[in-house]
Amino acid sequence: MYSDILLGFERALSMDALLFCFIGVTVGTFVGVLPGVGALAAVSLCLPLTYYLDPTIAMIMLAGIFYGAQYGSSTASILLNVPGTVTAAVTALDGYPMAQQGRAGLALFVTTICSFVGGTIAIVLMMGFTPVIASAALSFSSAEYFLIMALGLALASTISTGSQFKSLAMVALGLTLGLVGTDLNSGVSRFTFGRIELYDGISLVPIAMGLFGVAEILNSIGGSGSRTPQTGKISFRSMMPTRAEWRTIVKPTLRGTAIGTVIGALPGSGATVATFMAYAVEKRQSKTPERFGKGAIEGIAAPEAANNSAVQAAFIPTLSLGIPGDALMAFLLGAMMIHGIVPGPRFLTDQPEMFWGLVGSFWVGNVLLLVLNIPLIGVWIKMLSIPYNILFPAMLFFICIGVYSIDYQVFDIALVVGFGLIGLVMNHLGYPPAPLLLGFILGPMMEEHFKRALLMSRGSFSIFWERPISVVLLLLLLALVLMSLRTALMALLPTSKPKKDGK
Amino acid sequence: MKSQTYLRMAAGATFALLGLTVTSTSSLAEGYPSQPITLVNPYSAGGSADLIARTLAESLTEQLGQPVVVENRPGAATAIAATHVARADPDGYTLLIASAPTHFITPVLQDVQYKGLEDFAPVAMVASVPNVLVVSGKSGMTSLEDLVATAKQAPDTLAFASVGNGSLPHLSSVLFMQETDTHMVHIPYGGSAPAVVDLLAGNVDMAFLNLPPMLPHIESGDLVALGIAAPNRAPLLPDVATMTEQGLGEFQMSTWYGISAPAGTPDDVVTKLDAALHTALEQDSIKDRLGKSGVLEFYKDHSEYAAFLKSEATRMLDLLTSADVQN
Numbered sequence: 001m002y003s004d005i006l007l008g009f010e011r012a013l014s015m016d017a018l019l020f021c022f023i024g025v026t027v028g029t030f031v032g033v034l035p036g037v038g039a040l041a042a043v044s045l046c047l048p049l050t051y052y053l054d055p056t057i058a059m060i061m062l063a064g065i066f067y068g069a070q071y072g073s074s075t076a077s078i079l080l081n082v083p084g085t086v087t088a089a090v091t092a093l094d095g096y097p098m099a100q101q102g103r104a105g106l107a108l109f110v111t112t113i114c115s116f117v118g119g120t121i122a123i124v125l126m127m128g129f130t131p132v133i134a135s136a137a138l139s140f141s142s143a144e145y146f147l148i149m150a151l152g153l154a155l156a157s158t159i160s161t162g163s164q165f166k167s168l169a170m171v172a173l174g175l176t177l178g179l180v181g182t183d184l185n186s187g188v189s190r191f192t193f194g195r196i197e198l199y200d201g202i203s204l205v206p207i208a209m210g211l212f213g214v215a216e217i218l219n220s221i222g223g224s225g226s227r228t229p230q231t232g233k234i235s236f237r238s239m240m241p242t243r244a245e246w247r248t249i250v251k252p253t254l255r256g257t258a259i260g261t262v263i264g265a266l267p268g269s270g271a272t273v274a275t276f277m278a279y280a281v282e283k284r285q286s287k288t289p290e291r292f293g294k295g296a297i298e299g300i301a302a303p304e305a306a307n308n309s310a311v312q313a314a315f316i317p318t319l320s321l322g323i324p325g326d327a328l329m330a331f332l333l334g335a336m337m338i339h340g341i342v343p344g345p346r347f348l349t350d351q352p353e354m355f356w357g358l359v360g361s362f363w364v365g366n367v368l369l370l371v372l373n374i375p376l377i378g379v380w381i382k383m384l385s386i387p388y389n390i391l392f393p394a395m396l397f398f399i400c401i402g403v404y405s406i407d408y409q410v411f412d413i414a415l416v417v418g419f420g421l422i423g424l425v426m427n428h429l430g431y432p433p434a435p436l437l438l439g440f441i442l443g444p445m446m447e448e449h450f451k452r453a454l455l456m457s458r459g460s461f462s463i464f465w466e467r468p469i470s471v472v473l474l475l476l477l478l479a480l481v482l483m484s485l486r487t488a489l490m491a492l493l494p495t496s497k498p499k500k501d502g503k
Numbered sequence: 504m505k506s507q508t509y510l511r512m513a514a515g516a517t518f519a520l521l522g523l524t525v526t527s528t529s530s531l532a533e534g535y536p537s538q539p540i541t542l543v544n545p546y547s548a549g550g551s552a553d554l555i556a557r558t559l560a561e562s563l564t565e566q567l568g569q570p571v572v573v574e575n576r577p578g579a580a581t582a583i584a585a586t587h588v589a590r591a592d593p594d595g596y597t598l599l600i601a602s603a604p605t606h607f608i609t610p611v612l613q614d615v616q617y618k619g620l621e622d623f624a625p626v627a628m629v630a631s632v633p634n635v636l637v638v639s640g641k642s643g644m645t646s647l648e649d650l651v652a653t654a655k656q657a658p659d660t661l662a663f664a665s666v667g668n669g670s671l672p673h674l675s676s677v678l679f680m681q682e683t684d685t686h687m688v689h690i691p692y693g694g695s696a697p698a699v700v701d702l703l704a705g706n707v708d709m710a711f712l713n714l715p716p717m718l719p720h721i722e723s724g725d726l727v728a729l730g731i732a733a734p735n736r737a738p739l740l741p742d743v744a745t746m747t748e749q750g751l752g753e754f755q756m757s758t759w760y761g762i763s764a765p766a767g768t769p770d771d772v773v774t775k776l777d778a779a780l781h782t783a784l785e786q787d788s789i790k791d792r793l794g795k796s797g798v799l800e801f802y803k804d805h806s807e808y809a810a811f812l813k814s815e816a817t818r819m820l821d822l823l824t825s826a827d828v829q830n
Contacts, residue, residue, distance in 0.1 A: 043548075138704045182580075330549055334553065342718055343719070344718070345720065407576060409583070456706055
């Protein structure tokens with residue numbers, strides 16, 4: 001095994017591997033920074049190039065784009081509240097307030113470091129335990145996935161500040177929007193109004209870009225530009241967290257990594273769920289949850305660690321079982337199959353050079369990203385000094401291009417504009433967009449897994465407590481619900497005059 | 504006198520112009536292609552269809568002297584791409600990677616803005632991917648007889664996985680149940696990946712799926728291949744008998760891919776494209792590239808392809824009816 005690891009690093013550190021790894025992570029970073037332009041669009045563009053490359057090198061480059069995009073995606077969400085990818089919408093919750101307080105440099109620095117730590121720990125786990133994790137992932141089926149999604153939903157109302165009722169209302173709206181599309185089991189189309197663009201449901205990216213990015217830009221129209229742009233030189237010192245801040249982010253980063261690795265390694269859930277859960281868990285266990293949403297540094301550390309570790313962990317089922325967790329992983333698998341390499345249970349033993357070379361390149365890539373991203377922070381912050389009447393139209397332009405590039409559908413541009421308007425109204429009325437997004441992501445997955453679990457059990461609900469893992473999840477869920485009820489009651493009981501938050 | 508000459512000149516010019524337009528429509532193929540061609544793929548980047556599209560596009564670009572660009576327009580069970588091509592100008596500049604869903608399954612199942620087969624001009628059949636009947640290694644079943652016997656013991660004790668209502672894996676299992684007079688529970692999945700997870704774990708018992716991605720699991724024994732749902736054995740798995748060899752009638756449920764143009768595309772354009780595709784598929788380098796990922800060259804010229812489509816349409820409609828898939 002040691003010789004295999006050495007072999008892998010030897011491959012990853014060879015000149016061609018380094019070069020293509022660098023190209024991959026650089027492209028990834030920039031793709032991540034641009035709102036809406038997903039990593040999938042970028043890897044699709046690079047696919048023809050890989051026909052002519054050695055398969056290992058090709059995978060190193062494509063994978064680099066993928067995890068590089070996760071690094072870059074938090075940039076625009078922190079600076080402008082315009083998330084580069086859906087997962088970065090979570091980073092915006094606390095990252096954007098930090099930028100408004102003039103702490104953008106710090107926020108970007110922390111996300112880079114946490115991304116690095118999260119990614120690196122996930123790679124170590126991947127090196128040591130890939131076969132174990134892969135076989136454990138197989139004991140998760142629809143009953144377990146349904147309960148994980150239910151857990152996520154139980155945490156959903158936690159992720160926003162202000163009124164719990166408004167949050168719950170938004171979760172419900174998100175779940176409702178998730179109903180649109182063809183029902184997998186019956187093939188019946190629901191709420192599509194005969195538009196084929198809606199047969200697969202409303203696309204996620206236009207919703208996220210609309211509610212966060214476009215709404216924010218629309219909101220600024222007529223504003224006097226009251227932001228606090230960071231003026232002067234961005235010194236390295238100003239980006240560095242203080243000793244106290246370092247201490248605050250250690251545990252959230254580790255918790256985020258743990259959540260990201262576990263959820264990310266399951267082929268049926270993915271980085272978005274992991275990121276939301278990491279944030280919610282962090283806020284729930286915090287002694288000062290009221291700081292969240294107002295620039296809490298833990299609020300960016302945990303989700304950033306989670307999404308990067310999830311992205312790395314997603315390679316585990318893809319490489320060791322040949323099972324891709326999402327469209328991007330499916331694409332990478334397809335790119336390997338073009339070279340006649342079919343990942344599966346024997347991939348690790350049959351192709352040690354490729355597996356370890358790839359894993360080794362993740363390390364190299366993460367280091368490159370760290371080196372690439374920290375000097376870039378100053379450049380990104382300079383973006384804020386671009387006059388808004390130039391910057392915002394440019395952002396809108398990129399959002400439209402990005403959303404269009406996913407499926408070449410003009411309809412998606414209409415959607416992003418529509419959700420931008422809805423987001424604007426929600427913003428004015430004090431309804432938070434994050435719970436809506438979470439409800440929308442979890443709803444369709446929950447429904448699918450719930451129905452499938454019942455099909456497997458031929459209609460008996462006992463499937464949810466007959467399987468060992470599902471029992472544990474069910475108990476966790478019950479505990480969480482009871483705890484929430486207790487806090488809700490406690491909040492009602494002692495003070496007969498309830499202090500209203502919000503106006 | 505002068506005015507007459509002008510008149511004559513004007514008339515002559517008009518006739519000349521008319522003549523020009525007439526000749527340009529009648530022999531469109533001579534100048535074809537004079538601009539880039541778009542090959543629309545209804546599936547996402549990275550899959551078999553994408554590989555076929557890109558490999559052929561490269562060769563067509565070389566042969567025709569104009570860039571052939573692949574455009575992935577996935578979604579709505581291929582309806583988005585198919586609608587786009589069905590509505591495009593029938594001039595040979597917009598082509599579709601065709602499959603059973605684009606031509607007959609989706610138009611029946613979904614409320615789409617095109618009719619199906621009649622909206623397309625068949626250009627050529629190009630490739631196929633064999634499907635294999637696999638059961639979970641955990642099921643203890645090792646032969647087709649085992650499977651049929653277990654299924655016959657009691658209806659609905661076994662469950663089969665598919666990638667959605669009316670999908671080829673679904674219809675294959677429906678055909679299987681017809682041929683063996685059994686009944687199993689249908690569990691649809693959003694794609695083959697989650698279906699394989701449950702097959703590996705033994706949560707679902709059997710499925711007909713594309714062979715190439717199943718190969719490592721078959722080799723490791725986690726999945727057991729019981730039969731090939733194609734007319735011939737698969738080169739990747741030569742020891743596994745076809746369903747037909749095992750007495751299940753004409754069990755042909757391969758995933759095929761063709762190239763179709765919008766209906767009304769001039770015949771000479773179709774012929775020219777067909778010839779170019781034929782040349783492409785004769786090349787060893789192309790066969791190799793496709794073969795590496797388990798895609799078989801499966802060329803039929805435009806008239807054979809048209810005949811194939813006609814007979815397939817009836818067969819698929821019958822299966823859809825007996826599968827009782829609702830719109």
